[in-house]
Amino acid sequence: SQQGEEDPQALSIQEGENATMNCSYKTSINNLQWYRQNSGRGLVHLILIRSNEREKHSGRLRVTLDTSKKSSSLLITASRAADTASYFCATDAYYGNNRLAFGKGNQVVVIP
Amino acid sequence: SQTIHQWPATLVQPVGSPLSLECTVEGTSNPNLYWYRQAAGRGLQLLFYSVGIGQISSEVPQNLSASRPQDRQFILSSKKLLLSDSGFYLCAVLRQGSSYEQYFGPGTRLTVT
Numbered sequence A: 001s002q003q004g005e006e007d008p009q010a011l012s013i014q015e016g017e018n019a020t021m022n023c024s025y026k027t028s029i030n031n032l033q034w035y036r037q038n039s040g041r042g043l044v045h046l047i048l049i050r051s052n053e054r055e056k057h058s059g060r061l062r063v064t065l066d067t068s069k070k071s072s073s074l075l076i077t078a079s080r081a082a083d084t085a086s087y088f089c090a091t092d093a094y095y096g097n098n099r100l101a102f103g104k105g106n107q108v109v110v111i112p
Numbered sequence B: 001s002q003t004i005h006q007w008p009a010t011l012v013q014p015v016g017s018p019l020s021l022e023c024t025v026e027g028t029s030n031p032n033l034y035w036y037r038q039a040a041g042r043g044l045q046l047l048f049y050s051v052g053i054g055q056i057s058s059e060v061p062q063n064l065s066a067s068r069p070q071d072r073q074f075i076l077s078s079k080k081l082l083l084s085d086s087g088f089y090l091c092a093v094l095r096q097g098s099s100y101e102q103y104f105g106p107g108t109r110l111t112v113t
Helices: none
Strands: A011-014 A019-024 A031-037 A043-050 A055-058 A061-066 A071-076 A085-096 A099-102 A106-111 B003-007 B010-013 B019-026 B033-038 B044-052 B055-058 B065-070 B073-078 B087-094 B102-104 B108-112
Touching: A011 A019, A019 A106, A031 A061, A031 A071, A043 A055, A043 A061, A043 A071, A043 B102, A071 A085, A099 B044, B003 B087, B010 B019, B019 B033, B019 B087, B019 B108, B033 B073, B044 B065, B044 B073, B055 B065, B073 B087
Parallel strands: A011 A106, B010 B108
Antiparallel strands: A019 A071, A031 A043, A031 A085, A055 A061, A061 A071, A085 A099, A085 A106, B003 B019, B019 B073, B033 B044, B033 B087, B044 B055, B065 B073, B087 B102, B087 B108
16 A cells, blocks of 8 residues: 555635645655645645654645654644645655555635 | 656557557656656655666556657557556656656546546
8 A cells, every 4th residue: 555644534614714635644654745636637746854853834735744653644734625636645755766555545625 | 947748648548459648758858767656645656767768667466568769758558458557647857957756647537437
């Protein structure tokens, strides 16, 4: 099975609320990334967190990493309708050599 | 900046027919290239990985093959499509200067009937 297993719930929230999604993985990693995919489109890289980092911010995004629990969370604050998308985590260690293993993704719907 | 082109954007093919999907990359040289497949409502499955011309690693035994005839061209092929080959095919390139971040193309939606 692939590394990166997001909690599979679809999340539906009101605009302005925060959205949180989680990802767990099985083996040790060097880093973990989050990507966004709008419906029918390619993935867009959002943020990368290294294994020696516990928290990272980028704009309205906050990522945490707990290597002891082999889990990560992505928080989107003050959500907007444009945040409606699927969000995937990806880890590097499953394959190695610059290859990523992606989780199943979390679908987020932001209601205007 | 790196740009990825994929074509066709959509494709409907009958079972048993051949397949050829093309991916080309601009703005980089000697890139690492990837083919992924995404089944409906699912995550991405890494299919092939290439570090250079003629160098292909297959991650999943399957009905598909890949080739890299030129530095910035990556082709996904099949001699005979199966129903299970339906999905969204994405080409990606490793971001220049990064060991991990990938840029993705717009994808090809393949429906096998």
